[in-house]
Amino acid sequence: MVPRRRRRRPWHRTRAYRLVRTAALVTVLVTVGAHCQGRGAPSGADGAQDAPVAEGPPPAPLPRSPATTLRVPSLGIDAPLVGVRLGPDRQLETPPLDKPEVAGWYQDGPTPGERGTAVAVGHRDTSSGPAVFSALALVHPGGRIEARRVDGRTAVYTVDKVRVFDKANFPDKEVYGPSRRPELRLLTCGGLYSRRTGYTSNVVVFAHLTATR
Template sequence: MSRGQDPAQGADSGSRALRWAAAAALLGALLIYNHVDASPEATAPRPAPAPTASPTPVREDPGIPQRGPALPRSAPVRLAIPSVGVDAPFTELALDGAGRLNAPPAEDGNLVGWFREGASPGERGNAIVAGHVDTTTGPAVFWPLSSLKPKEKVTITRADGIEATFTVDGVETYPKNAFPDQKVYGETEDAQLRLITCGGSYDHVARDYTANVVVFAHLDSFTWA
């Protein structure tokens, strides 16, 4: 989206919402199953020059109740969680042929992935960010994710030069065979964030963890990077 462009014109939000609904139905509890499997090589998007104008307001549908701040669509480029020492670049994630979300490449343990068919961080809806808890070489970027506490901050720098700050609402661990799809992926009236990694015990037969850790957060504020 170019700077100053009406977001209602710059992106087909209706069709994107339909794509996200379909993708969420396919994702189910399969998100981040492949905790150490390498996906195809990808590179993190490069930041755009910092904009000089205020963000274009998001056009609201008067027929749908809305709450909280929201931003136009823009890809994330860096994630920071100071309280647990996370500082990592992004790569984009997509579904594979079986409808499962590809994990970030395992060769880089300090890399997080954004599901590009969903909301972007700061945009109204659920932005899905996944990362490895470990790799074959040791702890990875989301190793400390389960230690996050409510009211701690998550900052995402976006390609449009905006730093979006999210406040943690809670951290939950769910068995992979009883994953609450609707709670994690369902539509929201505000701009929310889900950080997801593996958790529970490691099953050496399945070569995977038995659970997923999910951080729930909402957009609290934003500023220019």
């Protein structure tokens, strides 16, 4: 990517994109403004793999209930979730930089297990080192993601694919487009890092609901 004169990019990208709140296609245009500081490479996973998931009939979507914890067992992630919203500048807020182990759930979108495209964000790293989603790109299709809820229920998602998109050509519709079933996107920064422009890409994990408990 050709460098251009501009202020440092947010970790996600600089142009507007869509986040879907419900299957009714209620959308808002936002720009994510998390800041990946870029110290060191992502830490590796612990080598554990999820057992193959035998899918039966799709589970019924869950009613609305806020998210509390996000788990990705194959990566050793067991992270508290905080709600994030759009700030006055129309940027999506992000987890606090001084709490790199925390992930954020877009609380004006679907909650875990609810119908539609839910979104969770986390830092790849901060000035103190690797953060909650440092190894996100290493998750495999078929892997399991669990999102616990305030009502005590857990939404279990199965990973469909992992993609790395250049910020300049980020596919809004593919990532944030409406879905008739409960789906999940996990996002963090990726690609090459420059102190002047930040990361060049974004890692996006695509998953869909396969169980509830």
